[in-house]
Amino acid sequence: MNIPGDLRYTKTHEWAKPLEADVLIGITAHAQEELRDVVFVELPVVGAAVKRGDQAAVVESVKAAFDIYAPVSGTVTRVNSALTKSPQLVNQDCYGQGWFFAVKPDRPDEVKTLMTAEEYAKTIQAEAH
Amino acid sequence: MHKTALHPEHLKLGAKMTEFHGWDMPLYYTSILEEHHSVRSAVGVFDISHMGQVWVRGPGACGTLNELVVSDLTQVGPDRACYTLLTNEQGGILDDLIIYRVGDQDYLVIVNCANREADASWLSAHRRGEVEVRDISNGRSIVAVQGPHASRLLDEVAGTRVGGLGRFDVVPLPSLGEWVWAARTGYTGSDGFEVFLPDQAAVRLWRRLLERGAQPVGLGARDTLRLEAGLRLYGTDMDAATSPYEVGLGWTVAVHKPSFLGKDVLMRQREGGVARKFIGFEMGEGPVPRHGCAIVAEQRRVGTVTSGTFSATLNKPIGMGYVEPACASPGTPLAIDIRTKPYPAVVVKLPFVRAREQANVAAGSSTPLTGRL
Numbered sequence: 001m002n003i004p005g006d007l008r009y010t011k012t013h014e015w016a017k018p019l020e021a022d023v024l025i026g027i028t029a030h031a032q033e034e035l036r037d038v039v040f041v042e043l044p045v046v047g048a049a050v051k052r053g054d055q056a057a058v059v060e061s062v063k064a065a066f067d068i069y070a071p072v073s074g075t076v077t078r079v080n081s082a083l084t085k086s087p088q089l090v091n092q093d094c095y096g097q098g099w100f101f102a103v104k105p106d107r108p109d110e111v112k113t114l115m116t117a118e119e120y121a122k123t124i125q126a127e128a129h
Numbered sequence: 130m131h132k133t134a135l136h137p138e139h140l141k142l143g144a145k146m147t148e149f150h151g152w153d154m155p156l157y158y159t160s161i162l163e164e165h166h167s168v169r170s171a172v173g174v175f176d177i178s179h180m181g182q183v184w185v186r187g188p189g190a191c192g193t194l195n196e197l198v199v200s201d202l203t204q205v206g207p208d209r210a211c212y213t214l215l216t217n218e219q220g221g222i223l224d225d226l227i228i229y230r231v232g233d234q235d236y237l238v239i240v241n242c243a244n245r246e247a248d249a250s251w252l253s254a255h256r257r258g259e260v261e262v263r264d265i266s267n268g269r270s271i272v273a274v275q276g277p278h279a280s281r282l283l284d285e286v287a288g289t290r291v292g293g294l295g296r297f298d299v300v301p302l303p304s305l306g307e308w309v310w311a312a313r314t315g316y317t318g319s320d321g322f323e324v325f326l327p328d329q330a331a332v333r334l335w336r337r338l339l340e341r342g343a344q345p346v347g348l349g350a351r352d353t354l355r356l357e358a359g360l361r362l363y364g365t366d367m368d369a370a371t372s373p374y375e376v377g378l379g380w381t382v383a384v385h386k387p388s389f390l391g392k393d394v395l396m397r398q399r400e401g402g403v404a405r406k407f408i409g410f411e412m413g414e415g416p417v418p419r420h421g422c423a424i425v426a427e428q429r430r431v432g433t434v435t436s437g438t439f440s441a442t443l444n445k446p447i448g449m450g451y452v453e454p455a456c457a458s459p460g461t462p463l464a465i466d467i468r469t470k471p472y473p474a475v476v477v478k479l480p481f482v483r484a485r486e487q488a489n490v491a492a493g494s495s496t497p498l499t500g501r502l
Contacts, residue, residue: 037162039439040416040446058468060416062161062439063349065468084414 002029004095008071008111009120015095016071018111022102023072027059029094030124035061038090043079043101050076050103052110057100059090071114074105133178134270134328135335142345150243152179154348161349165441168319168354169484172276173346174338177316181245182266182325183238189258190234197255197390198228199373201383205230210297210312213381214373215248220391220398221369222376224248225361229299229325231310237325239271241363269308270331274338275321275346275354277488283311283322286337291322306330316351318358319484353438356447359409359479365420366407366435366449374398375451377407377479405432406457409449409481410474411440416467418448418474423466426456434465442482449479 007015013031017024032038042058050056050070057068079101083089090098105111115123130153139146144155155176157164167173185194195202200213207230215223224244229237240248249264256262274283280292288304291311299312308327315321324334339345352362361367367376373395374382382395412418418437423430432452440447448465456463459478464471 036157036160037439039162040414042416058416062353062417063156065416 002095003117003121003124005117007095007117008114009117010069010071010114011123012069014068014071016111016114018108019102022077022104023074023111024099024102025056025071026094026099027068027090028120032091032094032098035059035066036091037062038087040065041083041087041090041100043081043083044076046076046079048076050074059100060087068100070103072103072105072110073107074103076101077104078102131179133176134331135176135178135272138332138335139176139345144345144347147348149179149348152242154179155345157347157349158345161347161353162439162441164344164346164350165353167344168276168317168321168346168350169442169482169488170277172274172278172282172321172343173317173350174335174343175273175275175346175351176270176331176335177273177323177351178270178328178331179242180266180271181240181242181248181264182269182271183240183245183249183252184263184265185236185238185252185260186232186263187234187258187260189256189260190236193252193255193257193260193262194228194236194238195386195389196257197252198226199382199386199389199391199395201386202228202230202236204383207233208299210299210314212297212314214378215251216373216389216391216395217369218391218394220372220394222363222367222371222373222378223251223369225363225367225378227312227314229310229312231299231301237310239323239325243364268328270326270328272324272326272331272334272338273315273317273321274324274343275315275317275319277320279319279321282338282341282343283324285341286334287311294322302326305334316358316360317354317484318360318480318482319354320488353441356436356438356449357440357442357480357482358484359449359481361407361449362436372398372403375403375405375407402454404454405451406454407449408432408452408457408476409447409479410463410465411443411477411481412446412448412465412472412474415446415472417446418465418467418472422448422450424450424452424456424474425464425466425471426452426461431456431463440481442484447481448474452476 437448
């Protein structure tokens with residue numbers, strides 16, 4: 001299972017990547033595997049305030065829609081508008097071109113409180129049983 | 130949960146399984162959209178053995194069935210099939226089904242799996258004259274082969290000329306075993322066949338079709354395909370409280386048939402109209418409409434979505450549902466409430482996709498376009 005070591009993770013299968021100015025956010029390979037065909041993504045508005053654990057986006061497959069939660073609190077700085085025309089990027093490249101949105105965190109350290117790749121791998125294994 | 134005879138095959142193929150009315154069925158094998166495309170462009174095979182097979186035979190078979198369905202079965206010759214509706218005394222739809230006249234006095238009635246026992250009991254309870262009604266589903270399966278290459282593939286595997294069958298023709302296939310019939314019917318809108326056969330023959334057929342490159346297709350794509358074709362789903366688009374005239378199936382009603390259950394109510398509706406109309410609608414980019422979403426026109430709720438999905442062929446969300454008759458004309462602008470936000474939609478004529486015609490054009494075929502479904 002693809003779980004890049006340089007990212008942080010949530011129980012709800014989002015990944016977070018701290019960058020210079022903001023934290024990039026998307027969904028994991030495990031999540032997009034479960035979803036299969038992503039046909040629509042609803043992204044937050046740039047400038048919106050998000051709180052850790054609150055619903056910030058929606059990802060929709062042929063069968064159902066799922067909430068995506070903000071891994072950290074802060075302000076939305078940018079959103080991946082490529083997903084409007086090409087939602088399948090989420091399936092094809094979930095850690096790269098399939099990113100959802102970025103957040104300028106209220107507390108830059110908050111992202112370090114998220115799970116590491118090893119911890120996330122353990123939770124997926126536990127889920128499978 | 131119930132399992133079809135092909136269940137071990139689905140597990141071998143790594144299918145993602147789902148529960149469907151008490152049956153453990155494949156939702157998809159690779160992906161819903163991929164399987165959908167396979168049927169539209171090549172050929173897909175489905176295990177639909179969860180559906181019920183009821184045998185009605187004897188001199189009283191036609192008369193028994195004719196009193197209970199809206200079509201005139203005296204017009205259905207041997208080796209022909211008929212899509213029709215089972216109605217109650219109020220003209221409400223108890224089930225939609227296809228009746229295959231496999232012999233002079235022998236009818237194979239294929240019913241929705243959720244209604245299998247109820248339909249068999251209903252037919253049995255309304256027997257007239259010398260007739261036997263038997264649920265023969267146990268020990269039997271149904272394999273659907275659908276797509277522009279379906280007839281070529283089935284001809285190869287069955288060593289026959291099913292390609293020569295017309296829409297809604299049915300024929301025995303002794304090369305595949307005893308008690309095997311194939312009909313040029315289907316629930317996808319593409320060309321194709323449904324094969325009704327004993328379990329062991331089904332397993333052999335399934336494997337041979339896959340060996341020759343058929344894509345196995347699950348219930349997920351079965352739903353997206355039938356929606357594109359504008360085909361209704363019982364229990365989702367219509368139920369016992371639905372009149373054929375509300376759900377746009379008035380064409381099935383044989384108004385000149387002297388009598389059938391619910392006829393007087395239906396004839397009154399035919400004259401006086403109904404309070405809601407079934408429509409299809411298309412949306413732009415946006416979320417997928419789902420069963421239960423409100424349909425709005427001019428800021429007022431005018432109806433409800435009953436079926437919605439993402440059309441892989443049209444690359445947009447589509448749906449069907451009921452609206453007030455004044456909002457039902459093709460071209461009418463609507464809004465669909467999805468997760469409390471309105472998204473624009475427009476009423477379109479059904480079906481959304483005319484797959485058989487498009488496939489014919491693409492293949493440069495000169496086969497004439499025939500029939501309805």
